[in-house]
Amino acid sequence: xxxxxxxxxxxxxxxxxxxxxxxxxxxxxxxxxxxxxxxxxxxxxxxxxxxxxxxxxxxxxxxxxxxxxxxxxxxxxxxxxxxxxxxxxxxxxxxxxxxxxxxxxxxxxxxxxxxxxxxxxxxxxxxxxxx
Amino acid sequence: xxxxxxxxxxxxxxxxxxxxxxxxxxxxxxxxxxxxxxxxxxxxxxxxxxxxxxxxxxxxxxxxxxxxxxxxxxxxxxxxxxxxxxxxxxxxxxxxxxxxxxxxxxxxxxxxxxxxxxxxxxxxxxxxxxxxxxxxxxxxxxxxxxxxxxxxxxxxxxxxxxxxxxxxxxxxxxxxxxxxxxxxxxxxxxxxxxxxxxxxxxxxxxxxxxxxxxxxxxxxxxxxxxxxxxxxxxxxxxxxxxxxxxxxxxxxxxxxxxxxxxxxxxxxxxxxxxxxxxxxxxxxxxxxxxxxxxxxxxxxxxxxxxxxxxxxxxxxxxxxxxxxxxxxxxxxxxxxxxxxxxxxxxxxxxxxxxxxxxxxxxxxxxxxxxxxxxxxxxxxxxxxxxxxxxxxxxxxxxxxxxxxxxxxxxxxxxxxxxxxxxxxxxxxxxxxxxxxxxxxxxxxxxxxxxxxxxxxxxxxxxxxxxxxxxxxxxxxxxxxxxxxxxxxxxxxxxxxxxxxxxxxxxxxxxxxxxxxxxxxxxxxxxxxxxxxxxxxxxxxxxxxxxxxxxxxxxxxxxxxxxxxxxxxxxxxxxxxxxxxxxxxxxxxxxxxxxxxxxxxxxxxxxxxxxxxxxxxxxxxxxxxxxxxxxxxxxxxxxxxxxxxxxxxxxxxxxxxxxxxxxxxxxxxxxxxxxxxxxxxxxxxxxxxxxxxxxxxxxxxxxxxxxxxxxxxxxxxxxxxxxxxxxxxxxxxxxxx
Numbered sequence: 084x085x086x087x088x089x090x091x092x093x094x095x096x097x098x099x100x101x102x103x104x105x106x107x108x109x110x111x112x113x114x115x116x117x118x119x120x121x122x123x124x125x126x127x128x129x130x131x132x133x134x135x136x137x138x139x140x141x142x143x144x145x146x147x148x149x150x151x152x153x154x155x156x157x158x159x160x161x162x163x164x165x166x167x168x169x170x171x172x173x174x175x176x177x178x179x180x181x182x183x184x185x186x187x188x189x190x191x192x193x194x195x196x197x198x199x200x201x202x203x204x205x206x207x208x209x210x211x212x213x214x
Numbered sequence: 215x216x217x218x219x220x221x222x223x224x225x226x227x228x229x230x231x232x233x234x235x236x237x238x239x240x241x242x243x244x245x246x247x248x249x250x251x252x253x254x255x256x257x258x259x260x261x262x263x264x265x266x267x268x269x270x271x272x273x274x275x276x277x278x279x280x281x282x283x284x285x286x287x288x289x290x291x292x293x294x295x296x297x298x299x300x301x302x303x304x305x306x307x308x309x310x311x312x313x314x315x316x317x318x319x320x321x322x323x324x325x326x327x328x329x330x331x332x333x334x335x336x337x338x339x340x341x342x343x344x345x346x347x348x349x350x351x352x353x354x355x356x357x358x359x360x361x362x363x364x365x366x367x368x369x370x371x372x373x374x375x376x377x378x379x380x381x382x383x384x385x386x387x388x389x390x391x392x393x394x395x396x397x398x399x400x401x402x403x404x405x406x407x408x409x410x411x412x413x414x415x416x417x418x419x420x421x422x423x424x425x426x427x428x429x430x431x432x433x434x435x436x437x438x439x440x441x442x443x444x445x446x447x448x449x450x451x452x453x454x455x456x457x458x459x460x461x462x463x464x465x466x467x468x469x470x471x472x473x474x475x476x477x478x479x480x481x482x483x484x485x486x487x488x489x490x491x492x493x494x495x496x497x498x499x500x501x502x503x504x505x506x507x508x509x510x511x512x513x514x515x516x517x518x519x520x521x522x523x524x525x526x527x528x529x530x531x532x533x534x535x536x537x538x539x540x541x542x543x544x545x546x547x548x549x550x551x552x553x554x555x556x557x558x559x560x561x562x563x564x565x566x567x568x569x570x571x572x573x574x575x576x577x578x579x580x581x582x583x584x585x586x587x588x589x590x591x592x593x594x595x596x597x598x599x600x601x602x603x604x605x606x607x608x609x610x611x612x613x614x615x616x617x618x619x620x621x622x623x624x625x626x627x628x629x630x631x632x633x634x635x636x637x638x639x640x641x642x643x644x645x646x647x648x649x650x651x652x653x654x655x656x657x658x659x660x661x662x663x664x665x666x667x668x669x670x671x672x673x674x675x676x677x678x679x680x681x682x683x684x685x686x687x688x689x690x691x692x693x694x695x696x697x698x699x700x701x702x703x704x705x706x707x708x709x710x711x712x713x714x715x716x717x718x719x720x721x722x723x724x725x726x727x728x729x730x731x732x733x734x735x736x737x738x739x740x741x742x743x744x745x746x747x748x749x750x751x752x753x754x755x756x757x758x759x760x761x762x763x764x765x766x767x768x769x770x771x772x773x774x775x776x777x778x779x780x781x782x783x784x785x786x787x788x789x790x791x792x793x794x795x796x797x798x799x800x801x802x803x804x805x806x807x808x809x810x811x812x813x814x815x816x817x818x819x820x821x822x823x824x825x826x827x828x829x830x831x832x833x834x835x836x837x838x839x840x841x842x843x844x845x846x847x848x849x850x851x852x853x854x855x856x857x858x859x860x861x862x863x864x865x866x867x868x869x870x871x872x873x874x875x876x877x878x879x880x881x882x883x884x885x886x887x888x889x890x891x892x893x894x895x896x897x898x899x900x901x902x903x904x905x906x907x908x909x910x911x912x913x914x915x916x917x918x919x920x921x922x923x924x925x926x927x928x929x930x931x932x933x934x935x936x937x938x939x940x941x942x943x944x945x946x947x948x949x950x
Contacts, residue, residue, distance in 0.1 A: 106880040161603075
């Protein structure tokens with residue numbers, strides 16, 4: 084699976100293993116700019132496509148605006164689901180649409196957070212889509 | 215001793231140094247009544263157990279607690295920065311590690327701030343005094359004329375100064391933290407009480423390796439364990455390990471020890487493929503049948519029980535007087551799952567007779583002792599280093615996976631073995647939070663005052679941590695030479711918050727400890743979730759029976775001013791909230807453990823009129839956790855606790871059939887997702903003059919009761935059996 088290839092062969096451990104069934108969103112990455120679950124994606128199917136993981140989001144010292152917003156709004160507790168949340172959120176805000184809190188909730192419903200930092204994640208995404 | 219050595223020095227990503235501190239702290243003695251120091255500090259009184267001054271003037275704090283997402287790293291750093299007038303970035307924190315940090319037993323019970331952070335405050339204050347005294351001696355200036363800040367001690371006029379490094383000259387601060395240590399006056403605080411982004415946050419958003427799941431050691435191999443399908447199941451002969459080796463390239467070893475079956479492979483992918491290959495090919499004889507198909511409440515009531523009295527005053531029997539009203543109700547909560555998003559994981563390396571463990575266990579010292587006994591090793595041959603894992607919310611699979619990794623490392627010495635559970639393992643084999651059953655009988659006098667409160671409650675234990683013994687570790691009973699399970703004598707955690715804080719003259723509370731059908735241990739708030747759900751649901755029903763307002767009824771029975779204050783605050787927060795059609799508001803209150811944080815919560819719930827699906831729209835909470843160290847951290851913990859508890863209340867229940875647990879993923883055990891999570895608002899009542907109180911679990915119980923009461927007001931049905939599912943909300947049959 085793409086998830087295992089990322090974590091093992093490429094040593095990119097930012098993408099997290101959560102359920103291996105596409106139910107939790109911890110393994111979310113971008114494939115050709117679109118949000119995708121790497122635990123359900125065959126690595127060979129990704130050949131020739133542009134894959135972005137959480138490690139590829141910041142530009143050196145400079146965090147991506149979504150990462151900045153997560154820091155500002157304290158949008159996590161344990162942080163394990165955070166890379167998946169940030170990747171899903173980044174894919175969401177890239178179309179520059181201004182979504183309501185309800186629309187954000189709907190769009191993000193594939194990403195679980197057991198610490199239940201949902202309120203702060205929504206606040207972070209609202210801020211990021213204004214940026 | 216003490217000896218210091220480095221270990222795995224150039225292991226790529228990690229350099230791990232540790233020293234053996236010599237004698238272990240004496241077995242926990244009862245804290246001396248006249249000793250003002252925090253309990254953890256009394257157990258580990260040496261200053262340099264908690265704090266080291268580094269050569270470059272930075273400060274290293276050592277805590278025996280592990281970062282579980284509760285923000286302890288930042289809180290202890292704030293304490294040291296404050297007492298030593300040092301910028302926060304100059305403070306580094308070393309988390310739980312045997313032989314290196316103080317032994318603080320478990321990171322549990324919302325005690326990280328009360329114990330570890332306060333111990334660091336004391337140690338840092340003692341360090342300040344020692345450093346100032348050293349400077350006074352060197353500069354021949356009275357200590358009172360010296361100022362300590364930013365890694366230096368200088369004269370008031372700033373002309374002469376010495377850095378910490380110059381003062382110490384390579385030595386460390388020594389001695390015990392004295393009882394008369396002068397703490398910095400709180401009026402001078404610059405760092406504590408201010409919202410501070412947690413130091414680990416930028417690493418988290420960048421997803422740098424933080425978690426034990428991300429650790430990579432040179433030469434590391436990967437493992438998976440094939441757990442029995444259900445409790446007591448035994449492996450049947452006939453499994454062809456050689457066929458597995460042939461079928462899956464990369465398999466290094468197949469370990470079969472009794473019913474403990476595992477595969478070790480050269481890559482994680484190969485380990486998973488071996489797991490998938492072997493799983494359908496293993497044959498198991500089922501253990502004793504689980505009591506499926508019967509109401510679990512009745513199962514609990516029918517089990518042999520050990521009865522203990524929690525509280526008794528006055529007399530609860532005797533005939534009611536004229537005008538008195540008697541109320542009876544039975545409440546229930548099911549088995550609940552910790553449900554960590556990250557499956558449990560550990561690394562183990564058996565190297566030259568020394569076993570090294572990297573673990574997200576909540577207690578590295580007890581784990582070391584337990585694993586040493588399981589493997590028949592002397593304790594000093596086991597080294598356990600705490601590495602953060604995904605949020606655990608109590609005793610989940612962390613210790614079990616570490617013990618399993620240790621067994622596998624012994625089978626393959628010299629190679630670091632990384633074992634991570636699959637989602638199915640985590641869901642089916644973590645120890646759950648026990649189901650609980652409550653029979654309440656209460657009485658109101660003619661004026662609507664509570665006169666009698668009689669609660670009988672049934673529960674399995676809420677604490678079966680390994681605690682230095684091998685038997686509670688999951689593999690212990692699977693081995694060919696199993697370790698017999700010793701049931702805990704004490705009903706640990708069952709009675710937590712069973713005693714009302716309300717003034718009630720006649721009171722009897724008894725616990726009936728049973729051994730239920732599923733493996734259980736500590737889940738966030740232990741028995742408090744069930745107890746407060748039952749207690750506060752009962753109080754709400756009694757307020758209705760008395761025809762009184764739920765706020766006034768509670769306030770009339772409470773004398774503790776801080777309890778009254780959080781209830782009044784949550785009333786203030788919601789005074790302009792008017793429930794719409796099919797909506798209801800519900801109130802509940804508790805002081806966690808009856809001695810930690812006070813919390814009152816109001817829930818606003820909408821119940822769909824046709825489908826009867828309840829939706830928690832919003833939760834408001836007021837919390838008093840004494841002195842607030844980091845308001846952001848407190849708010850975050852409380853908000854998360856509210857939403858998690860709402861998820862427990864509305865959705866969650868571990869289901870099983872006669873052979874096995876039926877919840878094996880997020881579809882069979884759903885939890886709140888974004889679209890269902892309520893909005894939350896938290897008001898903090900800061901009490902800088904009061905000791906900080908554990909707060910991480912304060913929201914769990916009250917939230918359940920507030921939701922149940924809101925549901926009742928929304929649709930007329932009082933649900934006394936969690937979870938509150940639509941099928942329990944059929945309209946009450948009205949007699950015509």
